[in-house]
Amino acid sequence: MKINIQNLENGLIEIDEEIEPVFINKEIKQYYPNKIALHALVDKFGKDYRINVNINTTALYICDMCLTQFNYSFQAAQQMIFQVGSGKLEATEDIIQLPGNATEIDITPVLSEMVLLNHPLKMICKKDCKGICPNCGANLNTEECRCSKESTDPKWDQLRKLIK
Ligand SMILES: [Zn+2]
Ligand SMILES: [Zn+2]
Known part of the structure; x- marks a missing residue:
């Protein structure tokens, strides 16, 4: 210029x-x-x-x-x-x-x-900006983290069994 x-x-x-x-x-x-x-x-x-x-x-x-x-x-x-x-x-x-x-x-x-x-x-x-999940790579602004579900669900199942 x-x-x-x-x-x-x-x-x-x-x-x-x-x-x-x-x-x-x-x-x-x-x-x-x-x-x-x-x-x-x-x-x-x-x-x-x-x-x-x-x-x-x-x-x-x-x-x-x-x-x-x-x-x-x-x-x-x-x-x-x-x-x-x-x-x-x-x-x-x-x-x-x-x-x-x-x-x-x-x-x-x-x-x-x-x-x-x-x-x-x-x-x-x-x-x-929520960033990405370091574990599963999900963009947390647009999608839900996949790994948190996988890791918590079995625990909850076990807890439920205990409560019963
Ligand atoms: Zn961002
Ligand atoms: Zn994740």
Whole structure:
């Protein structure tokens, strides 16, 4: 995703685009198969470009507890400042320096970082996910555990016999 800055006037421009998720890190690529909606505001002031980026997409996660695939509305936002050539801003971590003859700003590395930083450590399909039974593998959200019946029923039968 590159922003052409060659003929950009001072002031605010708005960018709305749908981009392919090709920039996403290999390790987490499988979770982001859908197009990514990008909304950016580019504020140009002389040689400085302040860019506010919002991205959102429908991610496809796998629940850590019940192993079911589920859709997740993924969103991330970030502000970045680029400076073309040596300007009045001091180069710090927050300001990305570009050569004086730059004609475009490539925000792709920032986009892949945004996804990586906002990628969840834990994927849970819903707050009260019951997970799967470690014994029989039943998804306890949608089905009853088979092994609990098998193991309790005979005991109850024995108890009933005792009571009689
Ligand atoms: Zn789950
Ligand atoms: Zn079970």
